[in-house]
Amino acid sequence: MADDNNIRIKVEDLTLIFGKRKKEALELLNQGYSKTDILKKTKCTVGVNKASFEIKKGEIFVIMGLSGSGKSTLIRCLNRLNDPTDGRVYFKEHDITRDSNKQLLDTRRTEMSMVFQKFGLLPHRTILENAAFGLEIRGEPKEQRDEKGMKALKTVGLEGYEDQYPAELSGGMQQRVGLARALANDTDVLLMDEAFSALDPLIKSDMQDELLQIQNKLHKTIVFITHDLDEAMKVGDRIAIMKDGVVEQIGTAEEILTDPATEYVEAFVEKVDRKTIITAETLMFDNPIIVRFKKDGPKAAIRKMREAGVNVLPVEDNDEKFLGYVWLEDMLKLEKEKAKTVESALNTEVPSVYKHYTVEEMLPLITGHHHPLAVVDDEGKLEGIITQTSLIIESTRFDDKEMDKLIGEANEL
Numbered sequence: 004m005a006d007d008n009n010i011r012i013k014v015e016d017l018t019l020i021f022g023k024r025k026k027e028a029l030e031l032l033n034q035g036y037s038k039t040d041i042l043k044k045t046k047c048t049v050g051v052n053k054a055s056f057e058i059k060k061g062e063i064f065v066i067m068g069l070s071g072s073g074k075s076t077l078i079r080c081l082n083r084l085n086d087p088t089d090g091r092v093y094f095k096e097h098d099i100t101r102d103s104n105k106q107l108l109d110t111r112r113t114e115m116s117m118v119f120q121k122f123g124l125l126p127h128r129t130i131l132e133n134a135a136f137g138l139e140i141r142g143e144p145k146e147q148r149d150e151k152g153m154k155a156l157k158t159v160g161l162e163g164y165e166d167q168y169p170a171e172l173s174g175g176m177q178q179r180v181g182l183a184r185a186l187a188n189d190t191d192v193l194l195m196d197e198a199f200s201a202l203d204p205l206i207k208s209d210m211q212d213e214l215l216q217i218q219n220k221l222h223k224t225i226v227f228i229t230h231d232l233d234e235a236m237k238v239g240d241r242i243a244i245m246k247d248g249v250v251e252q253i254g255t256a257e258e259i260l261t262d263p264a265t266e267y268v269e270a271f272v273e274k275v276d277r278k279t280i281i282t283a284e285t286l287m288f289d290n291p292i293i294v295r296f297k298k299d300g301p302k303a304a305i306r307k308m309r310e311a312g313v314n315v316l317p318v319e320d321n322d323e324k325f326l327g328y329v330w331l332e333d334m335l336k337l338e339k340e341k342a343k344t345v346e347s348a349l350n351t352e353v354p355s356v357y358k359h360y361t362v363e364e365m366l367p368l369i370t371g372h373h374h375p376l377a378v379v380d381d382e383g384k385l386e387g388i389i390t391q392t393s394l395i396i397e398s399t400r401f402d403d404k405e406m407d408k409l410i411g412e413a414n415e416l
């Protein structure tokens with residue numbers, strides 16, 4: 004494996020087959036037989052089919068799919084709770100598929116923690132004892148493990164509950180204890196297998212928010228399994244979508260929504276609320292035609308507008324910072340008045356956005372305005388523009404007749 008300090012886990016052609024005739028089934032798989040055909044011929048089930056991907060240091064990598072897709076089977080291969088039939092799993096450049104049982108045990112205790120759907124708390128131990136249980140298994144002294152356990156409980160918002168017992172806590176709080184137990188071990192990687200799926204919707208949303216807040220502080224490498232697409236889109240830096248043991252596509256939520264790799268992925272994501280996912284970076288036009296403040300006069304602005312076929316253009320200063328917009332109607336008036344600059348007609352009272360702004364965040368900014376939205380960087384330099392029509396199309400996904408109506412209504416504001 005090539006040296007890359009930014010890669011925590013690398014999976015190469017990982018295959019897992021259940022059944023007694025695995026070798027025969029693997030040969031059929033390599034010959035191109037389908038999962039269904041292999042089951043008929045060998046009575047073996049292909050759980051994971053030649054999965055290959057890399058997980059970067061400090062990212063939340065979501066593996067998602069419907070029941071039976073192979074997602075939970077796959078995550079258990081990463082720490083070898085399931086032994087792969089074929090392929091390789093590298094952790095920090097080390098091939099763990101060749102490790103002894105003792106080496107694997109050490110890896111699970113010190114390098115990879117796991118959070119399960121079922122909390123797995125010990126009912127007769129206190130919350131602190133549960134949080135520090137992994138450290139106890141490691142053989143750490145009580146004072147040291149209690150200190151680490153308390154720190155983890157504080158991180159997940161359970162400070163003050165350390166002397167209570169699991170039965171005295173709600174389901175959401177019990178899952179926080181499970182998360183604290185994983186955090187207390189202070190491993191590089193967290194494996195979370197359907198960790199929030201048993202929770203009520205409101206508690207589930209709170210736990211997702213909690214996880215993101217913790218990640219902002221700790222920057223762990225997290226592999227997160229879910230069957231919930233909305234959850235995947237919310238928490239994942241990147242998402243792998245699985246079907247029948249095959250990884251169909253890997254990408255950011257935005258990449259998957261805007262460029263689905265297969266018909267299955269396209270059907271899978273068609274009901275997602277795109278407004279909360281699609282960002283300014285996707286919708287903006289790069290390198291728009293601009294008017295240079297105090298360099299371009301009204302005549303130059305008019306010429307640029309006619310070349311571009313528009314009636315409004317953004318204006319930049321000499322440092323390429325966005326200042327505002329000028330309109331064709333105003334430029335024609337200034338040209339008649341023999342004005343030398345566009346300054347008197349420059350509209351600076353306009354909003355701008357950053358590339359990470361979502362459609363949902365941008366929509367309120369176009370109300371009562373007729374100009375595009377400027378996309379700027381941290382220094383205020385113009386990176387692109389977004390037309391109102393693009394925003395409306397992305398936010399509605401209506402047919403042409405409905406679209407024309409909405410655009411007309413926006414222009415009347």
